[in-house]
Structure formats: C-alpha cells, structure tokens
Amino acid sequence: MNVSVNAAAADPRPAAFYLRIVHGIKRRPWIARLLVIAALILMWEVAARYLVDPMFLSPPSRVATSFDMLFATPGVPAALQATLWELAVAFLISVVIGLPLGLAIGLSRFSYRSFMPIVMLLYGTPQITILPIFILYFGIGPASKIAFGVSHGIFPIVITVVAGVQNIKPILLTSARSMGANRWQIFRWVVFPHMIPSFFAGMRLGMTGVLLGVLLAELYVSTAGIGYFTTMFTQNFDSTRLLGLITTLAAMAVILNEAVRRAELHFGRWRRFEAGRQA
Structure with missing residues (x-):
C-alpha cells in the first residue's frame, strides 16, 4: 500500500x-x-x-450582443466616421510637424539647448486647461478637435525624435561627411535608420495622445462625434451602449497601433538582420 x-x-x-x-x-x-x-x-x-448595479455596469456578454443596437442608433455611424477623420488628420499633422521639428532640435546643439526646455515646458502643461483657447480660436467645429488633438500628439513625436537623433554616434555622421555625403544622404542613410525605433515609438505615443485630445474636445464642445454620444449615454445611464462605444474606440486604437507597429517592423527590418548576424 x-x-x-x-x-x-x-x-x-x-x-x-x-x-x-x-x-x-x-x-x-x-x-x-x-x-x-x-x-x-x-x-x-x-x-x-x-x-454592481446593472444600471451602472453591463456584463460583457450583454455588451457583445448590443453592437447592432449601438450602430442602429441614429448618428453613431456618422460620429465614428467623423472622429476617425479628425483623428487621422490630427495624427498626420502631428507627424508632419513633429518629425522636422525634432530633427531640427536634435541635430543642432544650439537648438537643443535653446528650445528643448521650451518643448518640455509645453509638454508638461496640462492641455485641458487651454481647451477654451482652442475653442475661442477654432470654434466648436472639427478644427478645434483636430488642433487640440495635435497639441496632444506632437510633443511625444518631437521628444522621441530628438532622443533618437541624440543617440546617433558622432563618428557615423563624421564618416558620412568625410565621404562627401550631402545632408539628404546623411539623413537617408545615417540618421533615419538609427532613429526608427524612437520615431515609431513616438508615433505610437502620439497616436494615443491624438486620440485622447480629440475625444476630450468632443466631450466638452461637440454636438456630434463620439464624445457627444459618450456624454449622452452616460447621462441616460445606458451603460450597455456606452461600454459598446468604448469597446469600439479601443478596437480602433488597437488597429491603428498595430498598423504603426507593422510599419516599424517594415522599416526596421535591417536591425533584425544585423542583430541576427551578430548573434
């Protein structure tokens, strides 16, 4: 036994x-x-x-079966399209401005010492406190949401681009200049490949910031858009459609983040090859 x-x-x-x-x-x-x-x-x-009281929190099983009701709500599909358009435009503007601005600050020691503290000061300022200024200048239409989204998305891109440029070994830039490379060639073959990880990390952070800024602006001043319906569902204690809308926004953010990640893998594939060769 x-x-x-x-x-x-x-x-x-x-x-x-x-x-x-x-x-x-x-x-x-x-x-x-x-x-x-x-x-x-x-x-x-x-x-x-x-x-929890079902009035305040719906179970995920009920939320999953309520998407038909959510998208059947008048104005919700159009609001999703409007928010996605505002997000795309704000993100594009953030990248177009943030990338050259970060390069200009990071590649020059004088610019870095002069303007980087200003960038950090502006980045540390709570943007929600200056939302009324955006409304005053841009009105309550899409322009104010896009501008407020840009104010949230541009600083992560600038800071990460500056950090990526600062991490480039000076010997690489000196070698490129000694071999007669012009500014475009230096950027294409030296600067850009080495700043890819930080740049795309900044893009992912910037996309999150843009989404936050656009939604905050819609919550406060919009008469349409996702923020408006979020406020409406909250005031009506409609937690099922509210959580369905939040789930839709989360899925949208995941898809956009995955798109940026795949772009990073595409442009940074030489790094994986180099790491594999060294291993």
Missing part, C-alpha cells in the same frame, strides 16, 4: 506536463496575453452580474 502511494507521489508526469505548459506559454507570449484578457473579462462578467 505504502509502495503504491510513494510511487504515485514520485510520478514525474504531472510535473513534466506543468513544465511543458510553462515553456509553451513562454515561447508564445500571445497565449499569456489571451489568458489575461479572458481573466479580466471573466471578472467583469462576475462583477456586473453579482456585485
């Missing part, structure tokens, strides 16, 4: 199975990501059904 118990206790098969699961998760990080998301959704479901 004791021999059989000891044999069962010493059976290595459960431990080996557990180790295989752990190693499988380590090799596939997306499995851990899905497990965390599933756990959060399960906690949300339990809290919404048994702990």
